[in-house]
Amino acid sequence: DAGVIQSPRHEVTEMGQEVTLRCKPISGHNSLFWYRQTMMRGLELLIYFNNNVPIDDSGMPEDRFSAKMPNASFSTLKIQPSEPRDSAVYFCAGSESASGNTIYFGEGSWLTVV
Amino acid sequence: SQQGEEDPQALSIQEGENATMNCSYKTSINNLQWYRQNSGRGLVHLILIRSNEREKHSGRLRVTLDTSKKSSSLLITASRAADTASYFCATDGSGNTPLVFGKGTRLSVIA
Numbered sequence: 001d002a003g004v005i006q007s008p009r010h011e012v013t014e015m016g017q018e019v020t021l022r023c024k025p026i027s028g029h030n031s032l033f034w035y036r037q038t039m040m041r042g043l044e045l046l047i048y049f050n051n052n053v054p055i056d057d058s059g060m061p062e063d064r065f066s067a068k069m070p071n072a073s074f075s076t077l078k079i080q081p082s083e084p085r086d087s088a089v090y091f092c093a094g095s096e097s098a099s100g101n102t103i104y105f106g107e108g109s110w111l112t113v114v
Numbered sequence: 115s116q117q118g119e120e121d122p123q124a125l126s127i128q129e130g131e132n133a134t135m136n137c138s139y140k141t142s143i144n145n146l147q148w149y150r151q152n153s154g155r156g157l158v159h160l161i162l163i164r165s166n167e168r169e170k171h172s173g174r175l176r177v178t179l180d181t182s183k184k185s186s187s188l189l190i191t192a193s194r195a196a197d198t199a200s201y202f203c204a205t206d207g208s209g210n211t212p213l214v215f216g217k218g219t220r221l222s223v224i225a
Contacts, residue, residue: 004156033212042217043157043202056212091156099206100144103213105156 004106006092012112018080021109023092024073031098034067034077035091037108043091049075050098082113118146118186118203118216126222133190135219137203138183144206146179147213148188151200157215160188160201195225 005024013019025032033048047057052069060067064083069075079086089108095101118139127133137146145164149157163170163179163186170177176189190197200220204213 031212035215043215045212045214048212093156098212102147102159102162103149103157103204105158107156 004092004094004104006090006106006109008109009107010110010112012114013082015083015113016081017113018078019082019086019111019113021077021090021092021111023075023077023106025075025092025094026104027073029094029096029104030072031095032069032075033091033093033095033103034075035093035105037089037091038087046077046090048098055098079111082111084113087112118205118214120201120203120216120219122219123217124220124222126224127193129193129195129223129225131193133193133197133221133223135188135201135221137186137188137216139186139203139205140184143181146177146186147204148175148177148186149202149204149215151202151218153199157202190221193221193223195223197221198223 007022031050034046035043037043046059047067049069067077089110091105091108093103093105095103118137121136147162148160151157161172161177163177174191179186200218202215202218204215206213
């Protein structure tokens, strides 16, 4: 398996533009997580899905953020409109279940909003 | 919050020395995990220790868990320059809750 695949790896966009980050999890992993990493706040859980269903989105910072998982092999995290404070590394990760198992991370999407 | 907190925030040692990183957490846990992150990469799982375990080994890694003190330590023996990375502890509490990560310890191993 190629592991968790994220795209784009790097994105620079202007404030106000829509940003869509994509994730392909490892086949057979029933839980999918979106994390955001910054120097100031560390690694924050934004949202997670179990069997494609969003379970907890309390970490999503604002209504500008939305996430979908239309099927077991694809998820998106969208920011609309983007702001400079959204600049961060966004990680998608997966696991066999939401708790008690190893989490496998993608390489991250490095977002810079100018 | 059950978020783990690593200590120290940064650690610099010479190659061949041992590196010890600590993690403290606030609430009861089912298990505690340690992850490593190389610069510019995603996190990689190192080791998991369950709440009923006190010590676990994996190669040059040794993890201890003291649930009475709500703390864990990660020891890397005979460190190498390639061990330079950030190390995170992560905990999950009772129920089907996902992992919560600390802010990590940045380890620099100088050759």
